[in-house]
Amino acid sequence: MNYTPLGNTNLRPSTLGFGASPLGNEFGTTDAATGVKAVHHAIEHGINYFDVAPYYGTGLAEERLGNALKGYRDRVILATKVGRYGKNNFDFSAKRIRQSLELSLKRLHTDHIDLLQVHDIEFGDAEQIIHETLPEMLAFKQEGLINFVGITGYPLHILKRVAQAVPDIDVVLSYCRYNLLDTSMNDVLLPLIKANNYGLINASPLHMRMLSNEGAPDWHPAPAKVNEVTQKAAAYCREQGASLSKLAVQFALQHPNVATTLVGMSSPELVDLNLQALNDPIDTELLKAVQTILAPVKNTVWISGQPENNDPGAVVGNA
Numbered sequence: 136m137n138y139t140p141l142g143n144t145n146l147r148p149s150t151l152g153f154g155a156s157p158l159g160n161e162f163g164t165t166d167a168a169t170g171v172k173a174v175h176h177a178i179e180h181g182i183n184y185f186d187v188a189p190y191y192g193t194g195l196a197e198e199r200l201g202n203a204l205k206g207y208r209d210r211v212i213l214a215t216k217v218g219r220y221g222k223n224n225f226d227f228s229a230k231r232i233r234q235s236l237e238l239s240l241k242r243l244h245t246d247h248i249d250l251l252q253v254h255d256i257e258f259g260d261a262e263q264i265i266h267e268t269l270p271e272m273l274a275f276k277q278e279g280l281i282n283f284v285g286i287t288g289y290p291l292h293i294l295k296r297v298a299q300a301v302p303d304i305d306v307v308l309s310y311c312r313y314n315l316l317d318t319s320m321n322d323v324l325l326p327l328i329k330a331n332n333y334g335l336i337n338a339s340p341l342h343m344r345m346l347s348n349e350g351a352p353d354w355h356p357a358p359a360k361v362n363e364v365t366q367k368a369a370a371y372c373r374e375q376g377a378s379l380s381k382l383a384v385q386f387a388l389q390h391p392n393v394a395t396t397l398v399g400m401s402s403p404e405l406v407d408l409n410l411q412a413l414n415d416p417i418d419t420e421l422l423k424a425v426q427t428i429l430a431p432v433k434n435t436v437w438i439s440g441q442p443e444n445n446d447p448g449a450v451v452g453n454a
């Protein structure tokens with residue numbers, strides 16, 4: 136396992152990071168005890184970065200991760216979020232995010248969070264996030280409740296705008312915008328990340344499970360056509376005796392400027408599959424063939440958040 140500096144922070148996350156949203160049953164019911172085993176297995180194999188949020192299972196993922204981390208807290212980098220509490224439940228006010236952080240600290244059985252992020256900024260008012268939410272989070276940093284501050288979201292232009300407006304932030308988390316189905320993170324966000332040396336985190340290398348044999352969950356926001364084409368690529372990989380999900384994780388892990396790539400995991404078996412993806416060389420012939428199959432739907436961007444925060448060309452999706 137390699138460990139890369141996260142921008143200007145003193146954190147060195149593992150190349151493969153543990154996404155804990157499945158512990159909150161976001162991709163179907165998962166077993167609590169198996170989830171604990173997954174966390175311990177990941178730590179034993181060098182994964183030191185854990186990402187969670189109050190939104191995932193409305194507190195369940197934090198509770199389960201907090202229980203699993205008892206006795207391991209000082210061995211890991213713990214990242215959680217504020218501002219999103221349900222599919223359509225957002226509150227980016229200073230008062231609410233302080234309450235949210237207090238609850239997260241309790242659920243996670245810790246006295247500090249290594250990285251606190253504003254969750255899905257596109258659903259908020261950018262002016263409030265710039266002038267109220269982030270200043271309050273920078274105050275949490277001064278108070279010793281958190282070590283670093285970040286923002287997360289799906290549309291790239293709003294991430295860029297907010298990161299430009301508040302240069303004191305440390306980290307930007309982008310999801311579903313750098314993987315086999317979409318690489319636009321590189322064009323829109325990467326130049327600013329490099330110029331300011333922000334830490335860059337890439338989440339959802341499986342495009343929220345679409346790039347797998349199981350396919351997208353019902354709630355997946357991409358237009359149905361994207362999943363149809365992706366399932367052709369999954370079938371092609373199966374015919375070759377290969378796995379689309381392995382290829383997808385390998386593709387994302389190769390990014391030279393991403394400090395950690397977050398994959399959602401809830402069992403030791405999934406941890407092993409992704410460690411294997413990390414350690415095996417990528418099949419470049421298979422990659423070319425799969426990229427050709429996916430080309431017709433590449434960089435399909437769906438609407439997410441407030442209309443003014445959407446990326447140009449975003450289309451109405453499935454959810």
Ligand code: NAD
Pocket residue numbers: 153154155156157162186187216254255287288289308310338339340341342343344347348380381384397398399400401405408409
């Ligand atoms: P993902 O692309 O990582 O897909 C997760 C799904 O794929 C789960 O159902 C998991 O069981 C399955 N899976 C994992 N490894 C697999 C493998 N090797 N083969 C087949 N299936 C596999 O999507 P995600 O979970 O949404 O993203 C990863 C993490 O990133 C999340 O858990 C969360 O922590 C974080 N994230 C954050 C934001 C945000 O802050 N706005 C958004 C998306 C994701």
